[in-house]
Amino acid sequence: MCGIIGYIGFREAYPVILNGLKRLEYRGYDSAGICVVDGEPFTIKCKGKVSDLENLIGKNSVAGKVGIGHTRWATHGEPNDINAHPHESMNGKFILIHNGIIENYSILKSKLEKRGYTFKSETDTEVLVNLIEYIYLKGNVTPEIAIRLALTKVVGAYGIAVICCDEPETLIAARKGSPLVVGVGEGEYFVASDATPIVEYTNSVIFLNDGDVAILQRDQMVLKTIFNESLEPNIQTLDLDIEAIEKNGFEHFMLKEIYEQPRSIHDTFRGRISLDPIDIHLGGLYNVMPNLVNAKRILMIGCGTSWHAALVGEYVIEDLARIPVEVEYASEFRYRNPIISKDDVVIAISQSGETADTLAAIKLAKEAGALVLGICNVVGSSIPRETHAGVYTHAGPEIGVASTKAFTAQVTVLIMMAILLGRKRGTLTEEHYQTLIQEMEKVPEKIEQILNSDSIVKSISERFKTTNNFLYLGRGYYFPVALEGALKLKEISYIHAEGYPAAEMKHGPIALIDDTMPVVVIATKDNSYEKIVSNIQEVKARKGVIIAIVTEGDTVIREMADYVIEIPEAVEAIGALLAVIPLQLLAYHIALLRGCNVDQPRNLAKSVTVE
Secondary structure, eight states: OOEEEEEESSSSSSHHHHHHHHHGGGGGEEEEEEEEEEEEEEHHHHHSOOHHHHHOOOOOOOOOEEEEEEEOOSSSSSTTTTTTTTTETTTEEEEEEESSOOOOHHHHHHHHTTTOOOOOOSSSSHHHHHHHHHHHHHHHHHHHHHHHHHSOOOOEEEEEEETTTSSTTOEEEEEBOOEEEEEEOOOOEEEEETTTTTTTTEEEEEEEEEEEEEEEEEEEEEEHHHHHHHHOOOOOOOOOOOOGOOTTOOOSHHHHHTTTTTHHHHHHHHHEEETTTTEEEEEGGGGGHHHHOOOEEEEEETTTTTHHHHHHHHHHHHHHHHOEEEEEEHHHHHOOOOOTTTEEEEEEEEESOOHHHHHHHHHHHHHHEEEEEEEESSTOOOHHHHHSEEEEEEOOOSSSSSSSSHHHHHHHHHHHHHHHHHTTTSSSSSHHHHHHHHHHHHHHHHHHHHHHHHHHHHHHHHHHTTOEEEEEOOOHHHHHHHHHHHHHHHHOOEEEEEEEEGGGGGGGEEEEEETEEEEEEOOOTTHHHHHHHHHHHHHHHHTTTEEEEEEETHHHHHHHOEEEEOOOOTTTTTTTHHHHHHHHHHHHHHHTTTTOOOSOHHHHHHHOOOO
């Protein structure tokens, strides 16, 4: 995905655009560019980060009250100065920034080349801006009509902001499949990929729907569809604090977000868990609870970290509520002709609410007649609007590309759902139901305790900063945690790491173990404790190096392991929320010691909004 920011109003546009790009850089950071209009357009772009763009501009005066900016995560064309956005049409009439993929760009490009158009870049975006210009000049229509007509001819996803040099006091934005939000101020408007660059100027926003076009001038806005159907703007109020998108003294957003987990988990169950009386209320599921209680099967879909959260959900729902659960990668689910019945409940999990494969999978499930629920962090995003019902996680903005607090918030929601379903289906006794709720309420305090041992994790990390491979092992609830721990290490340190069910180690991975192979074992005291002890002994017999996550006070594994990180005791259904914390810290510290950019790892972006 890419970051888009646009402004039209009474302020100087450049500071707004530059600040917005810095806020959006987690969405893409291989190149950046701006265009500011003051009679004539001033466009500058370059390969690299927003700081490189800022340095290139230097102390040059960039004046104008209308502007657009873009920070890129490359899809079509390698990251370089030419492929960076904004892109200008061949005759200089239009300037455009784009998030998404135009799937039929090659056909459109060939048609435009036959009509005399030439191209400088390798991007599909340049094809779109030239298509708009061609329709504008050939059809002698307004810029708005040219943009709308062009968008009826493209196949794929787009979030765009466009300036026409013949109408420099107008900014036009449109979306299909790629998120765009319009910020509404007094005598000014903002356009952005998400609300983070807008919140310091206004808390009034409009979330564009697929096929929406916003025509913005300083003192007015017109909202319509690409087919020229008028729309009434639905202005919503943002509940977002500017401090939530600042580092607030932490060196990195990732570290800040790891440390925010006691609060983000509490915020996720606040108002939903009651201790007097002891109960759970999930208002977002109230109208669909009978469908959930009587579901023959639950399908969970997600990508990356959200898929790992879904795996934890599978274990906890089957354990507590006794409903069969299947977990699917959204990207595979949508293409493999899955069997979906009207008695199924599909739960889509996404931090951003804009994951392209998950949205496509939702559409497939709805067409099959299934009830589709969403678990999402971003209010107003596409998944909550496309699903029948759902639960927000309330983790707050997550800026670090490697997801941390979003994972634990998703797992928190899934555990609450499992406990509630278990009670309603009669698979939990009232005593067990109340015990689980009381244990959930203690999780934030226990995570605070784990965070206080950060120095231990940091010292362990020093030993493994030059390691090339890691193996993560877990059983039961902790197998998905092992997968998530391995993913975190891969994402930000570029060390090859694999997560496995501990019992599967003998079916292949044990061949990798020698005295240079660190093996992270989640070995808390639960029903499989004796089995995990045996797994550790098997690794030690082959001279493997053991880093063990153990229950506080454990002495048996401490005798065997090379390194030990303790976590507080917890009931098995909740333990994943605790066990993942030291794995996040381990990945963070190893990556930092290797000199990696933990907030902006190479080749990755925060959300995958294109295929």
